[in-house]
Amino acid sequence: MTRLIRSLWLAAAVAAFSTPLMASTASAPSLEQSLAKAAPTLNKKVLRHALAAMQCAINNGSEPADRLAVIDFSRPSTERRLWVFDLKRKTLLLRELVAHGQGSGENFATRFSNTEGSHQSSIGLFRTAETYHGQHGYSLRMDGLEPGINDRARERAIVIHPADYVDPRWISRHGRIGRSHGCPAVRPEVARMVVDSLKGGQFMFSWYPDRQWLRSSAYLNCKPQRVAAILAAGKDSES
Structure with a gap:
């Protein structure tokens, strides 16, 4: 009888300690929920x-990342439509103005291209690459991951760079911020960050x-075979 009571007591003790932990784990917010909470203005x-x-x-061969930048080009250039997230800490690092290309539209970008000389922005998924000092200062090259959509970003010199025309003071004079040749240019004050x-x-x-x-x-639409082939082709071109 004593042994039975001890067994029941031990089982109750284990349950008392383990239940809160299990409940906490089950209720932990997902990455999407955490980022949505950190950036409530992002659709x-x-x-x-x-x-x-x-x-x-990532599931099909790309290396995981620590950061994710999101640009919502459905919003006007007068709004801060660039969000940069820390994926490990599930936090928002900054929300900023970002330019679109001259060929994409005035205050609203409505046209996008993968073509050299179009001066239009490109949509889709990109992977950032190396930094360099160019005509606009400290800048960042990117590689587009989507064939026919943005995969000519490097040869088009579509980069993140500072630009004086990304300035709220332009809005009162022009009804928009300045426009680039297709680059997601940002304010000089935050460009290095x-x-x-x-x-x-x-x-x-x-x-x-x-x-x-x-x-x-x-x-x-996550087509694994196609994505794996795209990523493999990209790695081959780098080697």
Whole structure:
């Protein structure tokens, strides 16, 4: 009888200690929930697509990243439509103004291209690469991961760089901030922070509700064989 009582007491003690831990684990917020809470002004659908595209790339051969930048090009240039997240800490690092290309539109970007000389922005999933000092100062190169959508970003010199025309004072005079040749340019005051946060193989996702892209993107629709082939081709070209 004594042995039975001890066994029951031990079982109750184990349950008392383990139950709160299990409940806490079960209720832990997901990455999407944490980032949505950190950036309540970012459209949840856009965030969901960004995370899904990134996860598709990782699941099919791409290295995980510590940072994710999201640009919502459905918003006007007068709004802070660039978000940079710390994925490990599940926090928002900054939300900033970002330019679109001259060929993409005035205050709103409505046209996107992968073509040299179009001066249009590109949408889709990118991987950041190396930093360099160029005509705009401290800048960051990127590689587009989506064939036909943004994979000519490097040869088009689509980079993150500082630009004086990304300035709130332009808004009262022009009804928009200044525009680039397709680069996601940012304010000079925050450019180094943006570049240093994103350099060295982080992800950037540029969103616009383009129907053809939404239907065909290998990342948004997560087509494993196609994504794996794309990533393998990219690694071969680097070697």
